[in-house]
Amino acid sequence: MKLKEFASQLGLSPTTVSRALSGYPEVSEKTRKRVAEEAVRLGYRPNINAVRLVTGRAGAIGVIMGRTGEFHFAEFMSGMAERLDGEDIDILVSPTADRDSTDEVPLYSRLVTSGRVDAVIVHSPKPNDERIAFLHDLGFPFLVHGRSETDVPHAWIDIDNESAIRRATSHLIDLGHKRIAMINGRAGRTFSLHRDKGYRDALQERGIPFDPRLVAHDHFTDELGFRFARSFLEQSPRPTAFVAGSMMTALGIYRAVRSRGLVVGRDISVIAHDDVFPYLTAENMVPSLSATRSSMRAAGARSADLVLQLLGGRPAEEIHELWPVELILRESTGPAPAEAQS
Amino acid sequence: MKLKEFASQLGLSPTTVSRALSGYPEVSEKTRKRVAEEAVRLGYRPNINAVRLVTGRAGAIGVIMGRTGEFHFAEFMSGMAERLDGEDIDILVSPTADRDSTDEVPLYSRLVTSGRVDAVIVHSPKPNDERIAFLHDLGFPFLVHGRSETDVPHAWIDIDNESAIRRATSHLIDLGHKRIAMINGRAGRTFSLHRDKGYRDALQERGIPFDPRLVAHDHFTDELGFRFARSFLEQSPRPTAFVAGSMMTALGIYRAVRSRGLVVGRDISVIAHDDVFPYLTAENMVPSLSATRSSMRAAGARSADLVLQLLGGRPAEEIHELWPVELILRESTGPAPAEAQS
DNA sequence: CCAAAAATTTAAAACGATTTGGCTAATCGC
DNA sequence: GCGATTAGCCAAATCGTTTTAAATTTTTGG
Structure with missing residues (x-):
């Protein structure tokens, strides 16, 4: 149904109907109400593309x-x-x-x-x-x-990625960790850089030297989490803690730790960033996952x-x-x- | 830039330009090419909302x-x-x-x-x-x-959810399992019903009675996977196998099994449906997850x-x-x- | 070289709404 | 009671394209 048709059924002009529906003040409350009701009853709805053309808005x-x-x-x-x-x-x-x-x-x-x-x-x-x-x-x-x-x-x-990761890293240092690995997001993205910075600043603040061999950048997948964690764990001395960029990465790290016969939370500490998913929660992991968290x-x-x-x-x-x-x-x-x- | 303006710059009518760009046959190859080139050079692009209005297509x-x-x-x-x-x-x-x-x-x-x-x-x-x-x-x-x-x-x-789950269940029966639990998707959705049917048919085929206490329906989350699996494992006799609706559910089941001191693949078998995610793969789980698989x-x-x-x-x-x-x-x-x- | 046919191009009419400016009737102040 | 204001409504222009129908130019055949 078009505006013209709808308007004539109401015995009104297209102008008035259009205004009534868009809530302009120059139409009486009585007609506005009538128009609104009839629009529902007759199923009139403005053609969105005509509206877009004339208003210039895309919606x-x-x-x-x-x-x-x-x-x-x-x-x-x-x-x-x-x-x-x-x-x-x-x-x-x-x-x-x-x-x-x-x-x-x-x-x-x-x-x-x-x-x-x-x-x-x-x-x-x-x-x-x-x-x-x-x-x-x-x-x-x-x-x-x-x-x-x-x-x-x-x-x-x-x-605030930088502060989040700085605090996470500091906390690990407080716990006595010295070799802390970081599995970060894709290289070149600002959020990865901010996280890098938070990590490095925390280390520097406490006089722990930065070791580039303990940092990786890539997509957030459990497979990459596993692979990077495996390879970090092969180092000697190996890291005792991980900071991870995502929940999926954390899953991979958990597996890697277990696969080496180690125990998360005892031999190896893990903190990950949690974006809060309804289908996968940090709290429910075993052991429950310490996390920087933001929905x-x-x-x-x-x-x-x-x-x-x-x-x-x-x-x-x-x-x-x-x-x-x-x-x-x-x-x-x-x-x-x-x-x-x- | 509008069509009219663009056309006049080319010394052509809007009609010809429009046709040239849409590849109609009634415009010469020479002009078509010229129009296409100039469109790129001058950055002319048809206003999509005008196109939509006149063609009636939304794109x-x-x-x-x-x-x-x-x-x-x-x-x-x-x-x-x-x-x-x-x-x-x-x-x-x-x-x-x-x-x-x-x-x-x-x-x-x-x-x-x-x-x-x-x-x-x-x-x-x-x-x-x-x-x-x-x-x-x-x-x-x-x-x-x-x-x-x-x-x-x-x-x-x-x-083919039905056949997938039938085969998965049959396979478990072949392995000697008799108490097989199923953590399915939301109740009332056809895919859940098809999976239910595949599960029940497989049981019936082999003369295993259907026990409604071994079936659950809900969203696919690791938490629900965990909870349902926990509660099933508290039954006596407990199930020796699980059929799960999703990867996340499987994660929850794995946790529940471990939390009871049992071992997946030995004490408890698990098959889940895998929709193939780049960030979480059945193959990489520990133990690797048997799965019905479809991208x-x-x-x-x-x-x-x-x-x-x-x-x-x-x-x-x-x-x-x-x-x-x-x-x-x-x-x-x-x-x-x-x-x-x- | 010319009429007819074919190949190009064009002017103008949609598409379905919003909005500008104008018109009529009702209300107001004095 | 009367001019001025306001409320309520409407006709027509507009948005930027596509497409129909017609006009123009070019090609063809004899």
């Missing part, structure tokens, strides 16, 4: 999804969806072309210049991220989830919120949000073993 | 995402994205309103009647699914991922493909695809222990 927020089906992603989107519920704004997920998305700019270009979305969210930025520069040059609204070191002003939301879902919800503010006219320079991260100690961390190591 | 496939951030979802979408890459079709993810989405029909209604998407994918249907009836009545193109028992003809793609990502890619066919005019009645499921035996399954049980 959607764009997100580019990497190929490497990351498990964080679903949680983040789920959080966005939670916030966007009832807003008549959709989430547009755009397929990424390249396997390792070295150059996502063309994708953003397509998304943005064709008018598909009103804003985009940029994930896992690099310190000098070309996507940010591009979107800024275009004057297109965007929110960065994570941080960059670029000079161009932009809205961002991030968790990815909450971040998604808040990101959607901030994008809405951005679209509402709030200046991007104003939107900077750094979330603190909890450190929750459980059974996977304990005093460094005193005895000599294999 | 997007809709997906409704449940609140309970399911980890399968990201893989499925990632597969869709893979197939849709280069097609100029997006994935529109719509927030679900209710927590347990008992009534998703209004959401589909909004998605469909407002012209946001050209087709939708319905996930985890129930045997008599109101979403399917609704979409069918509207005459709107849709693909069901999973199966339903409704009479209305519709396109679907599914994996969720591949299903997503194929689903996108089928939707494209549907939109291309292929009749829905023709599109029925039942994928076989591999059964991969690893170390988590072994002969039933002979000795008496606690």
